[in-house]
Amino acid sequence: MSKDMTIHLKYWKQAGPDVPGHFEEYTLDTVNEHMSFLEMLDVLNEELQLKGKEPVEFDYDCREGICGSCNLVINGQAHGPKAEVACCQLHMRNYKDGDKITIEPPRAAAFPIIKDLVVDRSAFDRIIEVGGYVSVKTGSAQEANALPVEKEKSDEAFEYAACIGCGACVAACPNASASLFTGAKLAHLNKFPQGEVERSNRAVAMVDQMKEEGFGDCSNFAECEAVCPKGISISAIAEMRRDYMKALVS
Amino acid sequence: MKLDSKAPEGPLEEKWRKHKKEMKLVAPNNKRKYEVIVVGTGLAGGAAAASMAELGYNVKSFCIQDSARRAHSIAAQGGINAAKNYPNDGDSIWRLFYDTIKGGDYRSRESNVYRLAEVANEIIDQAVAQGVPFAREYGGLLANRSFGGAQVSRTFYARGQTGQQLLLGAYQAMMRQVNEGGIEYHPRHEMLDVVIIDGQARGIITRDLVSGELKRWEADAVVLATGGYGNVFYLSTNAKNSNVTAAWRAHRKGALFANPCYVQVHPTCIPVSGDYQSKLTLMSESLRNDGRVWVPRKKGDDRHPNDIPDEERFYYLEEKYPSFGNLVPRDVASRNAKIVCDEGLGVGPTGLSVYLDFRDVIKRDGKDTVASKYGNLFDMYENIAGENPYEQPMRIYPAVHYTMGGLWVDYNLMTNIPGLFATGEANFSDHGANRLGASALMQGLSDGYFVLPATIGNYLADVKPGTRYGTDHNAFIEAEKGAQDQIDKLLNINGKRTIVDFHRTLGKIVWDNIGIARNKEDLEKAIKEIQELREEFWTNVYVPGEKNNYNKYLEFAGRVADFFELAELMARDALEREESCGCHLREEYQSEEGEAIRNDEDFSYVAAWEFKGVNGQLQEELYKENLEFEFVELKQRSYK
Numbered sequence: 001m002s003k004d005m006t007i008h009l010k011y012w013k014q015a016g017p018d019v020p021g022h023f024e025e026y027t028l029d030t031v032n033e034h035m036s037f038l039e040m041l042d043v044l045n046e047e048l049q050l051k052g053k054e055p056v057e058f059d060y061d062c063r064e065g066i067c068g069s070c071n072l073v074i075n076g077q078a079h080g081p082k083a084e085v086a087c088c089q090l091h092m093r094n095y096k097d098g099d100k101i102t103i104e105p106p107r108a109a110a111f112p113i114i115k116d117l118v119v120d121r122s123a124f125d126r127i128i129e130v131g132g133y134v135s136v137k138t139g140s141a142q143e144a145n146a147l148p149v150e151k152e153k154s155d156e157a158f159e160y161a162a163c164i165g166c167g168a169c170v171a172a173c174p175n176a177s178a179s180l181f182t183g184a185k186l187a188h189l190n191k192f193p194q195g196e197v198e199r200s201n202r203a204v205a206m207v208d209q210m211k212e213e214g215f216g217d218c219s220n221f222a223e224c225e226a227v228c229p230k231g232i233s234i235s236a237i238a239e240m241r242r243d244y245m246k247a248l249v250s
Numbered sequence: 251m252k253l254d255s256k257a258p259e260g261p262l263e264e265k266w267r268k269h270k271k272e273m274k275l276v277a278p279n280n281k282r283k284y285e286v287i288v289v290g291t292g293l294a295g296g297a298a299a300a301s302m303a304e305l306g307y308n309v310k311s312f313c314i315q316d317s318a319r320r321a322h323s324i325a326a327q328g329g330i331n332a333a334k335n336y337p338n339d340g341d342s343i344w345r346l347f348y349d350t351i352k353g354g355d356y357r358s359r360e361s362n363v364y365r366l367a368e369v370a371n372e373i374i375d376q377a378v379a380q381g382v383p384f385a386r387e388y389g390g391l392l393a394n395r396s397f398g399g400a401q402v403s404r405t406f407y408a409r410g411q412t413g414q415q416l417l418l419g420a421y422q423a424m425m426r427q428v429n430e431g432g433i434e435y436h437p438r439h440e441m442l443d444v445v446i447i448d449g450q451a452r453g454i455i456t457r458d459l460v461s462g463e464l465k466r467w468e469a470d471a472v473v474l475a476t477g478g479y480g481n482v483f484y485l486s487t488n489a490k491n492s493n494v495t496a497a498w499r500a501h502r503k504g505a506l507f508a509n510p511c512y513v514q515v516h517p518t519c520i521p522v523s524g525d526y527q528s529k530l531t532l533m534s535e536s537l538r539n540d541g542r543v544w545v546p547r548k549k550g551d552d553r554h555p556n557d558i559p560d561e562e563r564f565y566y567l568e569e570k571y572p573s574f575g576n577l578v579p580r581d582v583a584s585r586n587a588k589i590v591c592d593e594g595l596g597v598g599p600t601g602l603s604v605y606l607d608f609r610d611v612i613k614r615d616g617k618d619t620v621a622s623k624y625g626n627l628f629d630m631y632e633n634i635a636g637e638n639p640y641e642q643p644m645r646i647y648p649a650v651h652y653t654m655g656g657l658w659v660d661y662n663l664m665t666n667i668p669g670l671f672a673t674g675e676a677n678f679s680d681h682g683a684n685r686l687g688a689s690a691l692m693q694g695l696s697d698g699y700f701v702l703p704a705t706i707g708n709y710l711a712d713v714k715p716g717t718r719y720g721t722d723h724n725a726f727i728e729a730e731k732g733a734q735d736q737i738d739k740l741l742n743i744n745g746k747r748t749i750v751d752f753h754r755t756l757g758k759i760v761w762d763n764i765g766i767a768r769n770k771e772d773l774e775k776a777i778k779e780i781q782e783l784r785e786e787f788w789t790n791v792y793v794p795g796e797k798n799n800y801n802k803y804l805e806f807a808g809r810v811a812d813f814f815e816l817a818e819l820m821a822r823d824a825l826e827r828e829e830s831c832g833c834h835l836r837e838e839y840q841s842e843e844g845e846a847i848r849n850d851e852d853f854s855y856v857a858a859w860e861f862k863g864v865n866g867q868l869q870e871e872l873y874k875e876n877l878e879f880e881f882v883e884l885k886q887r888s889y890k
């Protein structure tokens with residue numbers, strides 16, 4: 001078995017959305033390389049509770065990189081140092097004995113803090129709500145194979161559909177833009193003939209909602225693509241802007 | 251209590267069609283006068299909420315996550331079955347039905363399972379119309395693969411993320427209805443009780459997980475789509491927040507809980523590495539198509555696996571089951587891994603794992619071919635385990651994955667409480683004692699898109715539109731008080747052990763005694779241990795923080811309290827069922843070769859339990875729904 005590591009943690013504490021927050025520090029001496037990052041935080045919380053201190057709150061659920069609940073900013077990087085890995089699948093073997101780790105929530109006006117590292121991402125739901133779908137009622141679908149779709153297009157649609165809605169793109173963007181999130185959904189649906197019908201309206205509705213929620217605009221920093229745990233390409237954003245402009249002039 | 255399945259009479263193929271024809275309907279202008287609550291937003295809940303709102307009902311949707319899109323259906327990897335027979339390989343609705351009944355070891359209702367197989371085709375149509383990016387052939391048509399040892403290729407898939415893609419389809423359909431005003435959407439709300447007035451479900455009590463506020467919600471019907479209870483084991487492949495609370499609180503209010511001992515253990519998971527472990531990660535069982543499972547023949551052989559020659563390796567599945575080999579069903583593979591580890595042949599630092607070796611297929615097909623099939627799984631393994639499966643065998647061990655038991659429902663998916671429905675993994679209905687691969691998504695969506703939206707109308711047609719008792723009715727006040735009292739009690743114990751500590755200890759009792767293999771002695775011991783630990787929980791647990799704030803540990807405390815009661819019921823159910831069937835292996839009931847022996851004469855029934863209280867021990871009364879098999883002949887499963 002591997003030897004335990006000592007890790008110095010600095011994490012954000014904030015009691016609620018309207019009160020100032022601050023960093024707290026704690027040193028863990030029993031970190032094992034096989035632990036996931038979130039398991040290390042579980043261990044931290046167990047120690048804090050046994051000392052009668054308040055645990056730190058953070059969002060998580062599946063812990064296998066697919067639900068998109070976790071969204072920690074670790075040493076300034078959304079989801080931490082490993083490319084295409086959500087922080088729930090980041091393992092402590094990526095750190096060494098004596099490392100200092102700072103953990104913050106994603107910071108964006110559109111993601112108000114609920115408590116500590118937990119933020120409110122309901123703005124993402126509202127962006128989907130105004131158009132992130134094909135308008136088809138249950139029971140009204142035609143036979144699945146009646147409409148062939150080029151394999152290449154379908155595969156490309158999948159790449160965009162793989163978005164887990166974690167919000168790392170927003171956290172990493174200097175403008176706190178949700179363009180990659182929004183663009184990915186548009187690009188997914190646009191690849192299918194059944195998505196084509198509402199293409200233009202969908203782009204306008206979703207982009208307008210994104211602005212309404214207080215997300216910034218895209219300035220092509222491409223930080224979002226760099227941190228996306230699913231490796232979604234920013235070409236989605238170019239396509240979104242093209243469709244939006246086209247809809248406005250037509 | 252007489253359990254009436256309400257399964258329609260007539261030939262199997264006619265039952266659902268006939269039932270749809272005969273069910274009562276609610277007139278379009280009356281639909282908007284009905285309120286329906288749906289708890290849970292996974293495949294079953296999301297699809298049901300969207301479909302019922304489309305029909306015109308006023309739907310209120312609740313989930314514990316911060317968004318409906320995060321429900322645990324999202325983690326399903328493999329695929330979804332449907333008997334489209336696109337590959338022309340002899341599939342049919344009958345065959346899908348038969349495989350599901352047989353796979354469940356003849357412990358499910360013929361009528362329900364046939365309907366599931368029948369409806370599955372429509373699910374694929376629906377998902378494609380929504381833009382779900384299923385895998386396709388070069389000609390542009392949908393691709394299929396064989397999955398979980400099925401003899402036909404009937405599984406539709408979207409890489410290893412089929413659950414995610416289907417869930418996002420349902421979620422988007424739901425959000426469309428939120429936009430149109432058909433759904434009132436309440437994420438970060440947890441159901442703590444169901445409200446029953448004059449014997450009918452009339453609402454729920456929730457806790458707002460952000461503000462801590464308890465709220466009362468009134469409706470004409472309540473649907474629980476709250477998933478399974480695998481987290482009673484503490485370690486499982488379930489998401490961390492998956493829990494039994496909604497179903498269990500309904501059970502405490504009188505809803506029968508069926509077959510709680512039927513738990514599926516998945517054979518190919520990454521083994522436990524230490525006490526800090528918070529969950530287990532599943533790797534698709536497609537790995538068993540090419541990987542060979544083995545352990546060293548000699549106890550305590552601590553050589554590197556690559557240094558152990560073939561003749562000193564025990565390929566136990568290939569030796570014991572020459573015709574199916576490494577592709578035996580999940581329960582058989584899991585059980586045999588436990589047997590070799592119990593014999594002391596297990597490998598790895600804990601001795602609780604077996605090798606899954608790709609050496610031979612890499613030699614035969616080349617590394618690139620293997621990478622193209624399993625690359626993402628190999629990467630995931632290396633990321634978690636820190637070992638390279640291209641160079642040395644993976645280590646795997648079984649983990650709890652899915653629970654076939656759940657709330658008892660009739661053919662209409664209604665529990666024994668009128669107006670209270672249960673769908674998806676939360677009910678017991680379609681998988682019998684063992685679920686086949688790629689069938690969970692099928693059942694969730696079948697219930698949500700097609701079955702419930704039809705059957706709920708049949709119930710509502712008899713409820714006078716606009717019936718309102720008001721949330722200041724005594725039943726609401728009492729239910730809220732019950733929830734409040736429990737929260738206060740948990741916060742006031744101020745004991746010395748953490749919630750996680752209790753949950754982990756409980757999980758170990760359940761895993762050791764109500765896990766892969768069970769016997770009378772262990773089950774009786776487990777019941778005592780659970781009772782003792784539960785008593786300690788209620789006097790010595792430490793719950794941090796406050797009630798009027800975001801407090802994840804308080805949420806967990808309530809859920810663990812329910813797991814403590816469920817665990818005892820699971821042991822009781824397992825004890826009662828003196829036979830082996832599907833995933834339920836009683837060591838007393840197996841052949842000399844270690845194969846399960848079913849007892850159709852005495853145990854061909856659904857065990858449905860009624861809650862009677864907890865007084866040191868859990869009080870429950872057993873009711874039996876006999877399973878009649880009109881259309882299939884019962885056979886002993888054999889994979890030799």
